[in-house]
Amino acid sequence: MVAGVAQALGLLAAVLRADGISEIAVEEPGSLGTRQHLRHGGLVTPPVPVDGDGIRVDALRSPAVLVTPAHQFPTGVVLGGERRRELMRWDGLIVEDDYDAEHRYDRPPVPALRAMLPERVVYAGSISKLLAPALRIGWMLVPARYQRDLVDAKRYADLGNAVLPQLVLGYLMASGELERHLRFLRRRHRQRRDAMIAALSRHLPDARVHGAAAGLHLMITFDARLSDVDLAVAVLAEGVKVQPLSWHRQLPGEPGLVLGYGARSPGEIEEGVRIIAEVRRSAP
Incomplete structure (x- = not known):
């Protein structure tokens, strides 16, 4: 559990740098705020073009990439099926920001990349746009090789998220209210x-x-x-x-x-x- 996707990116940047990864590709166009957090964490953010099917996997040259496959920011493109398969065949680390996945109106949900590639995908999400940004509740699922380092990074950052908001969220989920x-x-x-x-x-x-x-x-x-x-x-x-x-x-x-x-x-x-x-x- 993390204090939103913003903290997830900051913690991840520190862990990746310690692992020898100095850059992470980002979508172009892509979120200014996300780019700022990654750069503040010491990572270079080379741009990779986005077209009507999502990020251009053939243009990836970095060891890691951050994507918003469910609803790309800001274009709103959903990562297409063939492009999704290309990305899964790519051999780098994928950071999946599940941005706006719940807020869909004219299309069915798409599966998270994390569900198919658990050892290659860092999956991050939050309830900021579902309940309230002020609650600062987010989550991050990470490959096993990074789990201990990220847990340590979170502990040194703030000793962990407040428990009461998490209990409230758990109740809302279990009761069906969410x-x-x-x-x-x-x-x-x-x-x-x-x-x-x-x-x-x-x-x-x-x-x-x-x-x-x-x-x-x-x-x-x-x-x-x-x-x-x-x-x-x-x-x-x-x-x-x-x-x-x-x-x-x-x-x-x-x-x-x-x-x-x-x-x-x-x-x-x-x-x-x-x-x-x-x-x-x-x-x-």
């Missing part, structure tokens, strides 16, 4: 997702929408040349918080925005998208 809560969330988030797609169609019809089948965000991209950072700053000045897609890139690419809908009502989503469109039209 599954009922998840069904409620899926219905609510599906409505919010649909509201955002409809609002984008009305106000930003030229934007391409990515990743709608699952998760708590949409990614949109534009053909037009613009600074997505400047657009995000201008939108924030109007009270709407979005993330520029370029934050999550290490290589040049098309501009875009990452738009979260999990914490907003359909009416707020409509107004937010309207403001983004208005700011974009008024930009020089």
Whole structure:
């Protein structure tokens, strides 16, 4: 048990460095926050392109890779079947962040890589987007060769997670309340997702929408040349918080925005998208 995926990555970075691994490939585009945690832990993070089937396994050159196969951040792509088999044949260490696996709307669940390759996959997840980020409850399943070192790293970091929140989580799981809560969330988030797609169609019809089948965000991209950072700053000045897609890139690419809908009502989503469109039209 760990204090979220963020701590899992920090502990893992220290253990990998001690094992002689100095770099871990990451998806491109991929989470800025994840990259920051890995770099803070002393690892180099070379980018590997993501396409419509997920990470390009043929472009992997590092001894380890971090992937989000259930719902890639930020594109929303699910790792395709053939690409999944390629990754399982690859001979490096796979770190699987089970990002947004529970929040799916238009597709069935996909099996975790860890279930098929327990000795090659480090599996990490948390309840941050299922219950509350403030609870800081996460987990990490690791190959046997790293287990003792990671347990030691966790002990020296904080002597272990608080037990009471874990007991509460265990009760919610055993009683069925967690599954009922998840069904409620899926219905609510599906409505919010649909509201955002409809609002984008009305106000930003030229934007391409990515990743709608699952998760708590949409990614949109534009053909037009613009600074997505400047657009995000201008939108924030109007009270709407979005993330520029370029934050999550290490290589040049098309501009875009990452738009979260999990914490907003359909009416707020409509107004937010309207403001983004208005700011974009008024930009020089």
